Amino acid sequence: xxxxxxxxxxxxLQGHARHTPLLSSPxxxxxxxxxxxxxxxxLQLTGSFKFRGALSAVSALDPKVxxxxxxxxxxxxxxxxxxxxxxxxxxPAVIIMPADAPALKLANxxxxxxxxxxxxxxxxxxxxxxxRLAAERGLTLIRPFDEPQVIAGQGTAGLEIARxxxxxxxxxxxxxxxxxxxxxxxxxALACAAHxxxxxxxxxxxxxxxxxxxxLAAGEIRxxxxxxxxxxxxxxxxxxxxxTFPILKELCGPGxxxxxxxxxxxxxxxxxxxxxxxxxxxxxSLAAALYHADELEGDTVIALISGGNVDPEMFSRALATx
Amino acid sequence: xxxxxxxxxxxxLQGHARHTPLLSSPxxxxxxxxxxxxxxxxLQLTGSFKFRGALSAVSALDPKVxxxxxxxxxxxxxxxxxxxxxxxxxxPAVIIMPADAPALKLANxxxxxxxxxxxxxxxxxxxxxxxRLAAERGLTLIRPFDEPQVIAGQGTAGLEIARxxxxxxxxxxxxxxxxxxxxxxxxxALACAAHxxxxxxxxxxxxxxxxxxxxLAAGEIRxxxxxxxxxxxxxxxxxxxxxTFPILKELCGPGxxxxxxxxxxxxxxxxxxxxxxxxxxxxxSLAAALYHADELEGDTVIALISGGNVDPEMFSRALATx
Numbered sequence: 001x002x003x004x005x006x007x008x009x010x011x012x013l014q015g016h017a018r019h020t021p022l023l024s025s026p027x028x029x030x031x032x033x034x035x036x037x038x039x040x041x042x043l044q045l046t047g048s049f050k051f052r053g054a055l056s057a058v059s060a061l062d063p064k065v066x067x068x069x070x071x072x073x074x075x076x077x078x079x080x081x082x083x084x085x086x087x088x089x090x091x092p093a094v095i096i097m098p099a100d101a102p103a104l105k106l107a108n109x110x111x112x113x114x115x116x117x118x119x120x121x122x123x124x125x126x127x128x129x130x131x132r133l134a135a136e137r138g139l140t141l142i143r144p145f146d147e148p149q150v151i152a153g154q155g156t157a158g159l160e161i162a163r164x165x166x167x168x169x170x171x172x173x174x175x176x177x178x179x180x181x182x183x184x185x186x187x188x189a190l191a192c193a194a195h196x197x198x199x200x201x202x203x204x205x206x207x208x209x210x211x212x213x214x215x216l217a218a219g220e221i222r223x224x225x226x227x228x229x230x231x232x233x234x235x236x237x238x239x240x241x242x243x244t245f246p247i248l249k250e251l252c253g254p255g256x257x258x259x260x261x262x263x264x265x266x267x268x269x270x271x272x273x274x275x276x277x278x279x280x281x282x283x284x285s286l287a288a289a290l291y292h293a294d295e296l297e298g299d300t301v302i303a304l305i306s307g308g309n310v311d312p313e314m315f316s317r318a319l320a321t322x
Numbered sequence: 323x324x325x326x327x328x329x330x331x332x333x334x335l336q337g338h339a340r341h342t343p344l345l346s347s348p349x350x351x352x353x354x355x356x357x358x359x360x361x362x363x364x365l366q367l368t369g370s371f372k373f374r375g376a377l378s379a380v381s382a383l384d385p386k387v388x389x390x391x392x393x394x395x396x397x398x399x400x401x402x403x404x405x406x407x408x409x410x411x412x413x414p415a416v417i418i419m420p421a422d423a424p425a426l427k428l429a430n431x432x433x434x435x436x437x438x439x440x441x442x443x444x445x446x447x448x449x450x451x452x453x454r455l456a457a458e459r460g461l462t463l464i465r466p467f468d469e470p471q472v473i474a475g476q477g478t479a480g481l482e483i484a485r486x487x488x489x490x491x492x493x494x495x496x497x498x499x500x501x502x503x504x505x506x507x508x509x510x511a512l513a514c515a516a517h518x519x520x521x522x523x524x525x526x527x528x529x530x531x532x533x534x535x536x537x538l539a540a541g542e543i544r545x546x547x548x549x550x551x552x553x554x555x556x557x558x559x560x561x562x563x564x565x566t567f568p569i570l571k572e573l574c575g576p577g578x579x580x581x582x583x584x585x586x587x588x589x590x591x592x593x594x595x596x597x598x599x600x601x602x603x604x605x606x607s608l609a610a611a612l613y614h615a616d617e618l619e620g621d622t623v624i625a626l627i628s629g630g631n632v633d634p635e636m637f638s639r640a641l642a643t644x
Binding site: 018021023026027030040042043047108111112268271274275276277278308312315316319320322 | 340343345348349352362364365369430433434590593596597598599600630634637638641642644
């Protein structure tokens, strides 16, 4: 991984992915006790940053290989990202999802032109199904985070942060990034290190699922004890990636973990003060900015809201915290 | 009113107001049966386009006059726009609001540094209170729409639409604009006429409060029979302005009126597909794009969502339509 790969991805994404802005509100500054800037990747195509990495990976494939199609395992934001990236290139996408995934997610992915293949979590092995389909059709697997071209794509969000912060005259800031497997955090960290070295990435996770925070503290990879049971499900992964963790270890400050209530309260503040829709896992960065001020340094914080794919029931639960 | 005033306002606003993007979703295109682009002025500072006009008017004042301060009558988006514009210039703002305005609106306006003066709707005359304060302190009144520099400021949103549509290769489109007194609609119409003559503005209002639609049809100003009783309260005004109506009459197509249910359903689609928060009056434009396809022409429609200042209860009501 290097900055040239991120810059090359940015060229491939230009005119296809959105350059999301930096938003702000004096009301958020007051809660946080410092200047808060928010990069709303919920406004990215498909509603999350995942589209960046997916389009980077799909567009980097050899055209002959790409023409045979791509495959991904995901019931969430990565699925929609890969589906749209493949659709934009006019190539087939197969998305493997559990049969009990929410109907809306199945429908949304299919509506973006993907072939959705479901499996029974209790009786079937998704990897076996995926490997068979990939072999039969010559499909290329697009991994969700531990994949150089995916990290490069996520890093394009970091290039935008570096450029837009510079335009605002900001030389030093903590950059809070919602962290699952670390694809977004590592890409943003690489971009900032190259173009805005005064910006330091801090990973943010849900309490109890803070494998990256504990791994950074230990200096080696730690696993989560469980993979379910948190509303921030979009960013719960077993452990940091083999590619992403060394980057995080080199470039990031200590990890931060926030509670479910803090994530919901941050969603409510994003609604009230920025007029954007964040999902629980996408709001942990803003939650850290607003409610973990004592763990942060400096007078400016940039929180990257990673996605906004949340169902109305969960969103109403967040509004009820107001 | 002329295009030079709008371009001058754009220069004054540069670096202070946000250039809002054009958002889209294939799911919205499918509902509408044509390409739908959304300009989210809910993402503007203070959560609505009103900040543009307010900043334009305040920044156009002679510095000595401005230093004495400004005054506005508003319980809504105009109040916050004027408060922030005055704060940015470091001059006093007095906002006259009914004492029974929602507590959150009173608090938000005061938090932006304005002096909020309340009056009793039943027993006091707000114009008398405003005139007395203005005379005592030398304050300049900032009218909400029938004011050249306010129209010029709102027109800057039209300059952005013209430029961004051109960048997307769009030469012809209907531009749907939420319409109260007509400040935004007339400003956008002037900007489009000058810079993108293939873009035609259509005003959108709530059913039963469609004074502009009826005025356009009659060729002369018509009044609304009532001023309360609709969830789109932000865009309910007695009648089109004396300055705005001649512009609308010259440049706009027929007006459109949408139901409360359509406004709520459009808010829900903006949540689901664009991840933005629209208020009922701000969503009528998207409602027209999605649910009044037979009243529109061409293969592309641009809907300007004018604001996102909505309380959680009303937003939950919109989500319940999904």
